[in-house]
Amino acid sequence: MLWSSLLLAWRELRANLLRSLLTTLGIIVGVAAVVIIVTLGQGVSLRITDDIASMGRNMLFVAPFKPQRSGPAAPQTPFRLDDAEAIARDVRGVLATAPTVQRQMRASNGQNHWNATVTGTTPEFLDIREWALAAGRAFNTAELRSGRPVCILGVTPRRELFGPLPAVGAKIRLQTTTCEVIGELAAKGQNAAGQDQDDVILMPIQAAQRRLLGSDDVHMILVSAVTAEQVPIVQESIRTLLRERRRVRAEDEDNFTIQNLESIMSLVQSTTGLLTAGLSAIAAISLLVGGIGIMNIMLVSVTERTREIGIRLAIGALEREVLAQFLIEALLLSCFGGLIGALLGLGIAAVATAQFDVPFVLSPSVVLVAFGFSAAVGVVFGIMPARRAARMDPIEALRHE
Numbered sequence: 001m002l003w004s005s006l007l008l009a010w011r012e013l014r015a016n017l018l019r020s021l022l023t024t025l026g027i028i029v030g031v032a033a034v035v036i037i038v039t040l041g042q043g044v045s046l047r048i049t050d051d052i053a054s055m056g057r058n059m060l061f062v063a064p065f066k067p068q069r070s071g072p073a074a075p076q077t078p079f080r081l082d083d084a085e086a087i088a089r090d091v092r093g094v095l096a097t098a099p100t101v102q103r104q105m106r107a108s109n110g111q112n113h114w115n116a117t118v119t120g121t122t123p124e125f126l127d128i129r130e131w132a133l134a135a136g137r138a139f140n141t142a143e144l145r146s147g148r149p150v151c152i153l154g155v156t157p158r159r160e161l162f163g164p165l166p167a168v169g170a171k172i173r174l175q176t177t178t179c180e181v182i183g184e185l186a187a188k189g190q191n192a193a194g195q196d197q198d199d200v201i202l203m204p205i206q207a208a209q210r211r212l213l214g215s216d217d218v219h220m221i222l223v224s225a226v227t228a229e230q231v232p233i234v235q236e237s238i239r240t241l242l243r244e245r246r247r248v249r250a251e252d253e254d255n256f257t258i259q260n261l262e263s264i265m266s267l268v269q270s271t272t273g274l275l276t277a278g279l280s281a282i283a284a285i286s287l288l289v290g291g292i293g294i295m296n297i298m299l300v301s302v303t304e305r306t307r308e309i310g311i312r313l314a315i316g317a318l319e320r321e322v323l324a325q326f327l328i329e330a331l332l333l334s335c336f337g338g339l340i341g342a343l344l345g346l347g348i349a350a351v352a353t354a355q356f357d358v359p360f361v362l363s364p365s366v367v368l369v370a371f372g373f374s375a376a377v378g379v380v381f382g383i384m385p386a387r388r389a390a391r392m393d394p395i396e397a398l399r400h401e
Contacts, residue, residue, distance in 0.1 A: 023293050023294055023297045023333055023337075024290065024293075024294075024333055024334070024336055024337030024340070025290070025293070025337075026286055026287070026289045026290025026291070026292075026293045026294075026337075027287060027290035027291075027294070027333075027334050027337030027338055027341060027374045027377065027378075028290075028337045028340050028341040028344065029286050029290070029341065030284060030285075030286035030287035030288075030289070030290055030341065030374070031287065031337065031338050031341025031342055031345060031370045031371065031373075031374050032341040032342070032344045032345035032348065033284075033286060033345070034280050034284055034287075034345070034366070034370045035341070035342055035345025035346060035349060035366060035367060035370055036345045036348050036349045036352065037276060037279045037280050038276055038280055038363065038366045039345070039346070039349035039353070039360070039361060039362075039363065039366070040349060040352055040353065040356075040358070041272055041273070041275065041276030041279070042276070042361040042363060043349075043353045043356075043358035043359045043360060043361050044272055044356075044358050045272040045273070045276075046358070046359045046361055047357075047358040047359055048272070050359075057130065057224075057228070057261075058095070058224055058225040058226070058227065058228050058230075058231055058261075059128055059129075059222060059223070059224050059225075059260070059261055060222070060223040060224075060225070060231065060234065060235055060238065060258055060259065060260050061220060061221075061222065061257075061258070061259045061260075062079075062087075062220065062221040062222075062223060062238060062242070062256065062257070062258050063219075063220050063256060063257045063258075063259075064076055064077060064078050064079045064218070064219075064220075064255075064256050065255070065256065065257065066253065066254060066255055066256065066257055076255075077246060077255060078217035078218060078219070079099065079217070079218035079219075079220075079221060079256075080216060080217075080218055081099055081205070081216070081218060083099075083218065083221065083242070083245060084097045084098070084099035084218065084221045085097075086241060086245060087221065087223060087238055087241065087242075090241055091234060091237045091238055091241060092234075092237065093225050093226050093227075093230040093233055093234045093237070094223055094224070094225065094226070094234055095128075095224040095225060095226045096124040096127050096128050096223075096224045097122075097124060097128075097221060097222065097223050097224075098121050098122050098124040098125040098128050098221070098222040098223075099121065099122065099205055099218040099220075099221050099222075100119055100120065100121040100125065100205065100218070100219060100220050100221070100222060101119070101120040101121075101205060101208050101209060101213060101217065101218060101219045102117055102118065102119050102120075102219055102220075103117075103118050103208075103212060103213060104116070104117055104118075105118050105174055105175055105212065106174075106175060107157055107161060107172050107173070107174055107201060108161075108172060108173045109161040109162060109170065109171075109172045109173075112160060112161045112162070112163075113161075114156075114157050114160040114161055116154070116156070116157040116199055116200065116201050117199060117200050117201070118151075118174060118200075118201045118203065118208065118212060119200055119201065119202050119203075119208075120202075120203055120204065120205040120206075120207065120208025120209060120212070120213075121202060121204075121205050121222075122144060122204070122205055123138050123139060123140070123141075123144065124224075125202065125222065126138055127224070128222045128223075128224040129222070131185055131186065131188065132185075132186040133152070133183050133184065133185060133186065134155075134184045134185060134186045134187075135167075135168050135183060135184040136152070136168040136181070136182050136183030136184055137182055137183050138152065138182075138183060139152070139182060139183075139202075139203070139204050143204055144204045144205070144206065145206070146206075147204060147206035147207040147209075147210050147211070148204065148207060149174075149177055149178065149179045149180065149203065149207045149211060150179065150180045150181075150182045150203060150204065150207075151172070151174075151179040151180070151181055151182070151201050151202060151203040152181070152182060152183040152184065152185055152201070152202040152203070153167055153172075153181055153183070153184050153185065153201055154185045154188075154197075154198040154199055154200040154201065154202075155184075155185065155186075155187045155188075155198035156196055156198045156199040156200075157199065157200070157201055158184050167181045167184055168181055168182065168183060168184060169181065174201070174203075174211075174212060175212065177211045177212060179201075179203060185198070185200070185202070205218075223238065228262075231260050231262060232260075235258050235260055238258055239254065239258055242254075242256055284373070287373060287374060287377050288377065290334070290337060290374075290377065291334070291377035291378070291380065291381035292381065294330055294333050294334060294377070294378055294381050294382060295330075295381035295382065295384060295385060297333075298326060298329065298330050298381075298382055298385035298386070299384075299385045299388070301326075301329070301385070310392065320390070323386045323387060323389070323390035324386075325386075325389075326382065326385055326386035326389045326390075327379065327382050327383065327386040329382070330378045330379065330381065330382020330385070330386065331375060331378045331379055331382060332378075333378060334374050334375055334377055334378025334379075334382075335371075335374065335375050335378065337374060338370065338371040338373075338374030338375060339371065341370070341374065342367045342370060342371055345370075346362070346367070
């Protein structure tokens with residue numbers, strides 16, 4: 001019975017092919033929209049996660065201030081170099097620390113000029129950030145302690161200041177300070193906030209403090225834990241140590257901030273997940289519109305085929321057989337719409353991800369859920385027309401003109 005009902009339903013849909021296609025448009029659009037939104041959302045989430053991970057693994061950011069939600073900003077107590085040394089010495093599970101200072105300033109090489117972010121730090125910065133050198137070398141301990149003005153160029157200032165010419169061994173000027181270029185950084189690309197990570201110039205922190213900033217303040221301390229499992233323990237140990245060193249009373253809040261990449265990634269993933277779910281729910285409304293269209297066209301079909309239904313019932317067809325035929329027709333309509341919508345959505349998503357430079361994440365579960373939901377819509381909205389056909393009085397149906 002099932003096979004014959006399928007053949008009858010397929011024959012009826014083929015006889016009205018254009019009408020069947022127009023009926024499924026709502027399902028096609030709904031499924032395609034859901035697949036596109038979810039695929040793009042997963043691709044964006046993966047892209048942001050990869051960008052955050054590119055900053056370094058098992059890393060903590062320690063800043064000497066607490067973000068203010070409202071009201072005037074609280075006075076800040078800057079870090080000193082011995083704070084970073086204390087973290088490296090007294091906190092178990094710490095692999096490396098890198099105190100940093102930053103300032104945006106003008107770099108010059110002859111007639112070429114570029115405003116770059118100058119970062120004063122220690123050699124451990126490259127290890128924590130997992131940043132390789134494309135040429136030259138990193139500054140050594142002697143250069144760090146003496147405050148010798150040497151620097152390592154990121155890809156962007158190296159390109160803007162030197163073009164195709166070699167940079168290692170040359171000298172640039174940072175405001176009034178002459179700095180010897182001893183290395184070039186490998187490309188990192190943009191971070192999760194869309195900022196160019198390669199627009200940076202590294203130099204020993206003592207040189208940056210004395211020659212560029214004129215103070216011994218430390219703007220931030222980067223800390224790397226030995227393993228990912230130790231990150232929360234290290235974070236809490238650093239918090240305890242800094243509260244003690246900065247003489248924070250037990251009843252007062254921290255006057256510093258410690259962030260780890262895992263918490264940032266979790267926040268990004270939850271935010272993109274909620275946004276994707278909300279947009280998908282809005283897109284799924286068109287599936288309901290498509291279901292109403294299927295119900296409407298099936299009611300029309302029942303009316304058009306009243307005499308056929310009457311004949312089938314008169315020669316012995318059971319109500320459940322008529323019910324099954326019209327229910328299968330509605331199911332085929334919604335399934336074909338779901339299949340076309342899923343394929344169309346994947347195609348558009350592939351083009352969109354390539355256009356926006358985000359990974360294309362093929363999620364079979366999303367396609368299956370969207371397809372299954374479209375099939376369920378067909379069944380739910382096909383029940384009423386199918387029941388109307390199955391409950392017809394054969395005599396009245398045969399009298400229908």
